[in-house]
Amino acid sequence: NAVEATLVLVKPDGVRRNLTGEVLARIERKGYTVTGLKMVNADRALLEKHYEEHIEKPFFGALCDFMESGPIVAVRVEGNRVVEGFRSLAGETNPTAARPGTIRGDFGRDWGTVAIENIVHGSDSSLSAERELGIWFAE
Numbered sequence: 001n002a003v004e005a006t007l008v009l010v011k012p013d014g015v016r017r018n019l020t021g022e023v024l025a026r027i028e029r030k031g032y033t034v035t036g037l038k039m040v041n042a043d044r045a046l047l048e049k050h051y052e053e054h055i056e057k058p059f060f061g062a063l064c065d066f067m068e069s070g071p072i073v074a075v076r077v078e079g080n081r082v083v084e085g086f087r088s089l090a091g092e093t094n095p096t097a098a099r100p101g102t103i104r105g106d107f108g109r110d111w112g113t114v115a116i117e118n119i120v121h122g123s124d125s126s127l128s129a130e131r132e133l134g135i136w137f138a139e
């Protein structure tokens, strides 16, 4: 048994498209537990911490502009192997490649924007999850 927590973000495109409930429903239907939830308007400083591994990437500016374009719903999700499990629910980063049946595969597509808009974020390891939960659910 490896109960752990992960950070899920419903990104601005997901919130704008009224997909917050859909994302939460998929998480709950899978049997994971929502243990924290809030709406956040992210600023640059928060995003530079969250996406620190991507600061040098050519798409970083566009990624921040997108993530600052509207409210984000931040969710703390708990469950056995939930980090890997939610990544599996989310699907591949690029929504064109993401399999149907996944969140990104069912609802995302390539809009031709510089930053990929793909509805959700999910932490990629339990170490990242701890770090990211500390950023989005500080105090």
Ligand code: DAT
Binding pocket: 054, 059, 063, 092, 093, 114, 115, 116, 117, 118, 120, 121, 122, 124
């Ligand atoms: P993931 O969100 O699947 O963990 P990531 O950590 O590699 O993917 O990248 C973070 C986000 O940045 C991703 O969800 C969408 C955007 N992104 C990644 N690679 C990109 C690229 N080559 N061009 C534009 N945006 C990209």
Ligand code: MG
Binding pocket: 124
């Ligand atoms: Mg990532």
